[in-house]
Amino acid sequence: MPAQVRSFDAIVSVRDELSRFSQRAGDGLDEIAGEIRRVIDWVEHDRPAYWKRRVARAYDEVSEARNELNRRLMYRVADEPPACAEEKAALARAQAHLAYCQDKQSRVREWVSELRHELHEYQGRVAHLKTMAETEAPKAVAMLDRALASLERYASAGPPPSPGRPGATPEPSNPAADQPEQPK
Numbered sequence: 001m002p003a004q005v006r007s008f009d010a011i012v013s014v015r016d017e018l019s020r021f022s023q024r025a026g027d028g029l030d031e032i033a034g035e036i037r038r039v040i041d042w043v044e045h046d047r048p049a050y051w052k053r054r055v056a057r058a059y060d061e062v063s064e065a066r067n068e069l070n071r072r073l074m075y076r077v078a079d080e081p082p083a084c085a086e087e088k089a090a091l092a093r094a095q096a097h098l099a100y101c102q103d104k105q106s107r108v109r110e111w112v113s114e115l116r117h118e119l120h121e122y123q124g125r126v127a128h129l130k131t132m133a134e135t136e137a138p139k140a141v142a143m144l145d146r147a148l149a150s151l152e153r154y155a156s157a158g159p160p161p162s163p164g165r166p167g168a169t170p171e172p173s174n175p176a177a178d179q180p181e182q183p184k
Helices: 009-074 085-157
Strands: none
Touching: 009 085
């Protein structure tokens, strides 16, 4: 019994969705790669330079606070050293700010290393999806196109010839029934 192929819509729909998936996945992966490049640039170049400037500025603030404290200590009142509470507090704040900036500077260095490691992990995990989107999906689309073409040829060819000899007409099952009756 010949196959009853009447519609190729489902195959065409799968092929079209697979093609769209391939395109969207490729676009999404490209967009993610661009974002990753921006983050890496920010962490490797912008942040180290920023914290280097902040550390230098914090050193200057510590130096200024220390100089102000020393100036204040030089002025004795009634042979008593001044309390200099404000200057000592300003020096402590400047030193704390310097420690904070140095901590951030060292953390950025750690982040660069950690970011590189995570990037390699991500690339390893996404490589399979990238391969599917770039090569496997187009191969599957091409295979579906070939299957559609083959099914269309099959459907347009009509029913196959009867069993036996190709192109032969079928023989009746009872040859005596098909012959005219002979007069007796």
